Amino acid sequence: MPEKMASSKQDKPILRLKDLADRNFRGWKIELRTDNPRRWLYRLSAILLGGVIALIAIQLSIGEGNAFERILKATIGSRKGIENVLELAAPLMATGLAAAIAIKLGAWNVGVEGQFFMGAWAAAGIAFALDGLSGPPLLILMFVGAIGAGAIWMLIPALARAYLNISEILTTLMLNFVAMAFLAYWATGPWRDPRSQGAVLATPKLPEQTRLPVISIAGVEIRFGIVIGLVLAVLLTAIFRKSVFGYMVATVGASERVGAYAGIKVRRLLVTVLLASGATAGLAGVTHMTGGAINRYSTSLSSNTGYTGIAVAVLAGGSFLGTTAMAVIIGAIIAAGNSLRILGVGSELGRFGLTGFILLVAAVGEGLSHYRLVRREPREVAGSAHTPLSVITLTEDTNI
Amino acid sequence: MIVEDSAPRSAIVPLMEIREVTKRFGSLIAVDRVDLDIHPGEVHAILGENGAGKTTLMNLLAGLLKPDSGQISLDGSEVTISSPRKALELGIGIVHQHFRLVENFTAAENLHLGWNETPRLAGNKDLVDRTHSLAKQFDLDVEPNARIWQMSVGEQQRVAILRTLSRGARILILDEPTAVLTPTEADRLFEMLRGLAIGSNRGVIFISHKLDEVISVSDRVTVLRAGSRVSTLKTVDCNQELLAKMMIGRHLNTQPAPPSAALGPAVLVGKGISARNDRGVPALEDLDIELRSGEIVGVAGVAGNGQRELSEVLTGLRPVDSGQIFMGDQELTGAYPVEFLRAGIGHIPEDRYSSGLVTSESIDHNAVLRAFRDPPIRRGLFLSPAAIKSYARQLVDAVKISIRDLGSSVRTLSGGNAQRLLTGREIAAASKALVAVHPTRGLDVGAAEAVRQVLLKARDSGVGILLISEDLAELLSLSDRIVVIFQGRLTGEFNKYEYDVNTLGLLMGGHPAEIG
Ligand SMILES: Nc1ncnc2c1ncn2[C@@H]1O[C@H](COP(=O)(O)OP(=O)(O)OP(=O)(O)O)[C@@H](O)[C@H]1O
Numbered sequence: 074m075p076e077k078m079a080s081s082k083q084d085k086p087i088l089r090l091k092d093l094a095d096r097n098f099r100g101w102k103i104e105l106r107t108d109n110p111r112r113w114l115y116r117l118s119a120i121l122l123g124g125v126i127a128l129i130a131i132q133l134s135i136g137e138g139n140a141f142e143r144i145l146k147a148t149i150g151s152r153k154g155i156e157n158v159l160e161l162a163a164p165l166m167a168t169g170l171a172a173a174i175a176i177k178l179g180a181w182n183v184g185v186e187g188q189f190f191m192g193a194w195a196a197a198g199i200a201f202a203l204d205g206l207s208g209p210p211l212l213i214l215m216f217v218g219a220i221g222a223g224a225i226w227m228l229i230p231a232l233a234r235a236y237l238n239i240s241e242i243l244t245t246l247m248l249n250f251v252a253m254a255f256l257a258y259w260a261t262g263p264w265r266d267p268r269s270q271g272a273v274l275a276t277p278k279l280p281e282q283t284r285l286p287v288i289s290i291a292g293v294e295i296r297f298g299i300v301i302g303l304v305l306a307v308l309l310t311a312i313f314r315k316s317v318f319g320y321m322v323a324t325v326g327a328s329e330r331v332g333a334y335a336g337i338k339v340r341r342l343l344v345t346v347l348l349a350s351g352a353t354a355g356l357a358g359v360t361h362m363t364g365g366a367i368n369r370y371s372t373s374l375s376s377n378t379g380y381t382g383i384a385v386a387v388l389a390g391g392s393f394l395g396t397t398a399m400a401v402i403i404g405a406i407i408a409a410g411n412s413l414r415i416l417g418v419g420s421e422l423g424r425f426g427l428t429g430f431i432l433l434v435a436a437v438g439e440g441l442s443h444y445r446l447v448r449r450e451p452r453e454v455a456g457s458a459h460t461p462l463s464v465i466t467l468t469e470d471t472n473i
Numbered sequence: 474m475i476v477e478d479s480a481p482r483s484a485i486v487p488l489m490e491i492r493e494v495t496k497r498f499g500s501l502i503a504v505d506r507v508d509l510d511i512h513p514g515e516v517h518a519i520l521g522e523n524g525a526g527k528t529t530l531m532n533l534l535a536g537l538l539k540p541d542s543g544q545i546s547l548d549g550s551e552v553t554i555s556s557p558r559k560a561l562e563l564g565i566g567i568v569h570q571h572f573r574l575v576e577n578f579t580a581a582e583n584l585h586l587g588w589n590e591t592p593r594l595a596g597n598k599d600l601v602d603r604t605h606s607l608a609k610q611f612d613l614d615v616e617p618n619a620r621i622w623q624m625s626v627g628e629q630q631r632v633a634i635l636r637t638l639s640r641g642a643r644i645l646i647l648d649e650p651t652a653v654l655t656p657t658e659a660d661r662l663f664e665m666l667r668g669l670a671i672g673s674n675r676g677v678i679f680i681s682h683k684l685d686e687v688i689s690v691s692d693r694v695t696v697l698r699a700g701s702r703v704s705t706l707k708t709v710d711c712n713q714e715l716l717a718k719m720m721i722g723r724h725l726n727t728q729p730a731p732p733s734a735a736l737g738p739a740v741l742v743g744k745g746i747s748a749r750n751d752r753g754v755p756a757l758e759d760l761d762i763e764l765r766s767g768e769i770v771g772v773a774g775v776a777g778n779g780q781r782e783l784s785e786v787l788t789g790l791r792p793v794d795s796g797q798i799f800m801g802d803q804e805l806t807g808a809y810p811v812e813f814l815r816a817g818i819g820h821i822p823e824d825r826y827s828s829g830l831v832t833s834e835s836i837d838h839n840a841v842l843r844a845f846r847d848p849p850i851r852r853g854l855f856l857s858p859a860a861i862k863s864y865a866r867q868l869v870d871a872v873k874i875s876i877r878d879l880g881s882s883v884r885t886l887s888g889g890n891a892q893r894l895l896t897g898r899e900i901a902a903a904s905k906a907l908v909a910v911h912p913t914r915g916l917d918v919g920a921a922e923a924v925r926q927v928l929l930k931a932r933d934s935g936v937g938i939l940l941i942s943e944d945l946a947e948l949l950s951l952s953d954r955i956v957v958i959f960q961g962r963l964t965g966e967f968n969k970y971e972y973d974v975n976t977l978g979l980l981m982g983g984h985p986a987e988i989g
């Protein structure tokens with residue numbers, strides 16, 4: 074009975090934000106804004122607000138112990154906490170950037186996870202094959218290999234999208250499963266470390282000279298992945314904002330049709346951008362393997378790092394610098410979730426409950442950022458700007 | 474002496490009274506204390522330059538925007554129009570330029586979609602019957618079973634109008650309804666509007682830039698300028714000159730264009746071109762066209778006879794099945810659009826918003842859409858923001874749009890100003906040839922005249938211009954040569970001063986004629 078419902082809705086209208094817009098509240102009104110240059114500020118405050126509310130809820134729900142104190146210590150309240158957060162954030166920065174590159178063109182690289190693994194795989198292969206080389210040349214080869222492998226893993230989806238108009242969402246997603254099977258084969262077969270056992274399959278440790286340095290700033294040890302993520306974000310921002318390439322991406326991202334009209338080779342650009350996204354995911358893989366705690370090729374290299382990266386990029390609204398910041402925030406949320414395990418809050422519950430709630434608040438914040446609160450202008454202001462057109466003069470001099 | 478006709482005469486209770494309505498966008502006052510009465514039974518035309526605030530005012534009435542101040546009353550009682558749905562409940566219906574119909578649905582389905590009077594569990598037959606009787610009730614010619622994509626634009630418009638009327642609209646608003654219509658379709662629309670209004674308790678608000686249309690269809694005219702109402706007059710007291718003067722505040726000189734001075738060598742040439750449209754149906758068949766430097770070739774034809782495809786083939790946007798395209802000696806068949814651009818071919822596309830402008834991007838982004846590859850805008854791999862700004866500023870000044878912030882999005886421009894931006898940009902890009910489809914569509918009379926002058930200037934400097942238009946008067950006044958297109962073929966060719974309107978009309982309708 075659709076019309077019944079429709080008519081009852083009309084009788085008792087539900088109050089919507091849109092209806093509130095332009096209504097007056099004691100000299101103030103809510104106004105719809107066409108654009109909002111400080112949307113990131115809304116996003117950030119919404120996430121922080123969500124975090125605070127979630128914290129309070131958790132504290133109230135556990136019987137004893139101090140959740141605040143524990144979370145603070147596990148995140149920004151201690152040197153170890155900060156190190157922990159940054160370690161969790163490092164791989165998310167790179168995977169987030171990979172997803173953000175595709176988003177610039179309105180495309181979705183859901184295959185970050187797979188490309189991440191393929192990058193690590195290629196790098197591990199190079200390291201095993203050439204372990205006689207010294208650190209810097211070997212690392213350079215490994216990085217080049219990983220970037221290439223990530224890009225190649227994206228090649229088929231990119232070409233299928235550009236030339237056959239097959240959605241890249243499905244193809245990239247499916248290739249993730251292929252990558253996982255591929256990984257399992259190498260980790261259990263040719264490269265198996267005889268000592269590894271149980272659910273985690275792993276190869277032997279990589280040669281010691283392939284470890285990326287850890288940087289120490291004010292006594293805080295920072296993984297090299299953070300440096301790579303930040304440098305990459307700055308570079309990408311410069312390229313996409315200032316370059317001819319970035320201009321073309323923005324145009325095609327808004328409309329492929331207008332892109333073609335502007336003389337842009339749309340298919341070629343699509344392929345280029347998707348490959349760049351895959352390459353960045355491959356880079357994320359090798360960076361995490363050589364710069365993280367694991368230093369070997371294993372199934373535990375990623376804890377959904379690729380998928381989480383997509384969420385990070387979306388939350389950051391596709392901005393590159395925003396993605397690095399968001400990676401740190403999500404890293405902190407994960408660290409907080411982990412720290413609650415001791416208080417009897419399941420890690421998964423802590424993490425997903427927390428993340429989900431924060432995303433919800435962020436979404437509300439996003440909606441609110443389309444509105445603003447303004448003071449009603451006094452009548453005189455409008456009057457002074459008004460220059461009446463004289464009707465009489467006009468009718469007189471037309472003289473008909 | 475003109476008698477102001479804004480005050481309601483005691484005999485008539487206005488359907489709608491608008492008092493001191495104001496709408497601001499930031500510091501811009503788009504609609505400034507406008508008063509307007511709509512009487513029952515009248516067709517009320519709104520005239521004004523591009524950006525005068527016509528669309529904004531209509532959006533206020535249709536509930537799409539909310540006024541900052543002022544009152545709107547219907548049948549003497551004040552109302553608040555908080556949403557489009559509320560507007561329809563109050564009996565105010567708007568037919569947009571883009572009709573918002575579902576392409577794959579039939580007229581009957583579109584009519585009943587999302588309508589709370591649609592009977593539950595209605596079968597197709599019920600919908601068709603209802604559509605028939607509604608069409609009859611409003612005396613509109615609508616074929617219930619035809620799908621939207623099969624219809625001409627005029628037929629689609631009738632469906633949109635019927636949809637609005639059958640939901641009880643007593644005030645029917647049409648924003649530039651004739652911009653997309655062929656002249657014959659426009660005539661039918663006028664007949665229909667007069668039929669709807671005369672002797673009924675309905676009122677029609679009609680926006681157009683074409684002064685002859687306003688004079689022939691409306692009972693009263695309100696002229697807006699820079700957001701304010703200049704005057705409201707009875708149409709019988711007006712003529713085109715007077716209206717133009719009120720609109721733009723000066724006299725308009727329209728003189729027929731002098732013929733081409735120096736005809737140069739062939740620039741853009743298509744030989745034996747066949748191509749298909751978006752649905753894969755042949756749209757151009759073995760068509761030959763030659764455009765010479767320094768001439769304007771007009772393409773006359775009823776919409777949908779291959780004009781769009783021709784313009785796209787000649788600018789590299791649509792592949793050909795067979796045939797060749799040349800620019801001078803250079804063959805461009807199968808080349809990327811960018812090669813056409815490099816060869817100096819500009820293109821004013823049929824649909825500015827979906828093909829020629831990135832509406833979500835800024836004005837300066839759109840200004841350099843054709844020039845971003847060239848220095849000084851491009852420096853190596855990068856773009857120079859300063860050069861972009863100055864290029865955009867120059868362009869905007871050249872086409873006389875007053876814009877404070879080049880960073881604001883094209884979406885905030887009025888329809889006509891967006892067209893001006895596009896036209897100016899393409900004329901700058903066209904060093905050898907320009908394919909111009911409806912270049913003055915949506916422009917006010919002053920701006921349209923300015924664009925015609927610019928086209929003539931480009932021609933005199935040696936650019937070859939292919940002018941595709943449904944405006945026969947424009948074609949006749951500008952073209953050095955006119956070709957007629959019918960079902961993807963050129964069916965006639967005339968030199969300046971040699972054509973007569975009757976033969977042209979016959980050829981456009983597909984009747985073979987003696988070609989003299
Ligand atoms: N959403 C918006 N934000 C900011 N400015 C706007 C917006 N919509 C319209 N404007 C501005 O308001 C003014 C009036 O625009 P409007 O579209 O009403 O003009 P118009 O009379 O319909 O012109 P045209 O004949 O070109 O269609 C223009 O200067 C336009 O740029």
Ligand SMILES: [Mg+2]
Nearest residue numbers: 527528887888
């Ligand atoms: Mg308008």
